[in-house]
Amino acid sequence: MSTKQAYVQVNGLKKHYGDGDARLTVLDGIDTSINRGEICVMLGPSGSGKSTFLNLIGGLEDADGGSIMVDGCDLTVLNPTDLGEYRRRELGFVFQFYNLVPDLTIKENIEVTAHLSKNPLNIDDLLRSLGLYEHRNKFPRQVSGGQQQRCAIGRALVKNPGLLLCDEPTGALDYKTSKEILQLMEDVNRTYGCTIIIVTHNAAIARMANRVLRLRDGCIVEDELNESPVAAAELDW
Numbered sequence: 172m173s174t175k176q177a178y179v180q181v182n183g184l185k186k187h188y189g190d191g192d193a194r195l196t197v198l199d200g201i202d203t204s205i206n207r208g209e210i211c212v213m214l215g216p217s218g219s220g221k222s223t224f225l226n227l228i229g230g231l232e233d234a235d236g237g238s239i240m241v242d243g244c245d246l247t248v249l250n251p252t253d254l255g256e257y258r259r260r261e262l263g264f265v266f267q268f269y270n271l272v273p274d275l276t277i278k279e280n281i282e283v284t285a286h287l288s289k290n291p292l293n294i295d296d297l298l299r300s301l302g303l304y305e306h307r308n309k310f311p312r313q314v315s316g317g318q319q320q321r322c323a324i325g326r327a328l329v330k331n332p333g334l335l336l337c338d339e340p341t342g343a344l345d346y347k348t349s350k351e352i353l354q355l356m357e358d359v360n361r362t363y364g365c366t367i368i369i370v371t372h373n374a375a376i377a378r379m380a381n382r383v384l385r386l387r388d389g390c391i392v393e394d395e396l397n398e399s400p401v402a403a404a405e406l407d408w
């Protein structure tokens with residue numbers, strides 16, 4: 172048992188889809204805790220429930236059982252208004268395919284989220300640290316996949332979230348760009364102190380994590396602390 176304070180504490184988390192013969196158990200009683208400021212990497216085969224787990228932590232779907240405490244607050248008992256407030260206040264989400272708004276510029280895509288926050292980061296400073304300042308007035312289709320993902324990370328970060336949830340953030344990127352994005356996440360973790368959960372198929376990424384969770388058929392089969400994480404720049408696959 173860690174002496175550090177758990178920031179995300181999940182107990183007996185259950186989720187299924189469908190009923191009767193079509194019933195599919197996707198999360199079968201997940202227990203884990205993630206400390207504040209950790210980088211947690213979740214691995215597992217396709218269909219093992221990784222995205223479902225992130226969506227539940229992110230308050231995008233309801234659990235069928237168990238509890239999800241984030242910063243001492245149980246999401247499973249929040250009403251829709253409070254859940255929306257939790258998502259606005261506490262969460263950043265990054266997806267495999269960026270999900271940028273095509274008709275907004277890079278800067279505007281980030282500004283949209285900034286407006287949701289009471290104390291957003293300075294957008295121009297953030298654009299500079301993302302390496303996007305000179306691309307700020309372009310549209311997503313006019314920049315590379317890596318730059319689009321940087322923009323998506325900026326959009327998640329601009330409200331200075333406590334928790335950054337990333338679902339296959341490098342799944343659509345080549346080796347070199349993937350490493351740049353992982354280095355950016357490492358920087359963000361150090362600079363802003365946000366807790367990061369990265370879901371990936373790439374086991375090599377686990378080496379940069381403080382905690383590694385491995386999911387199989389809706390169960391956690393490995394939950395290990397990594398005493399000496401490797402710098403993202405040193406990863407190889």
Ligand SMILES: Nc1ncnc2c1ncn2[C@@H]1O[C@H](COP(=O)(O)OP(=O)(O)OP(=O)(O)O)[C@@H](O)[C@H]1O
Pocket residue numbers: 188189195197215216217218219220221222223224
């Ligand atoms: N809305 C839904 N309705 C019905 N079944 C669903 C739904 N969402 C997910 N599932 C099923 O739940 C299981 C887990 O899905 P999930 O997306 O969490 O897996 P995953 O580990 O993220 O897989 P991948 O690595 O392919 O992204 C799968 O069998 C999937 O088909």
Ligand SMILES: [Mg+2]
Pocket residue numbers: 221222223338
């Ligand atoms: Mg998935």
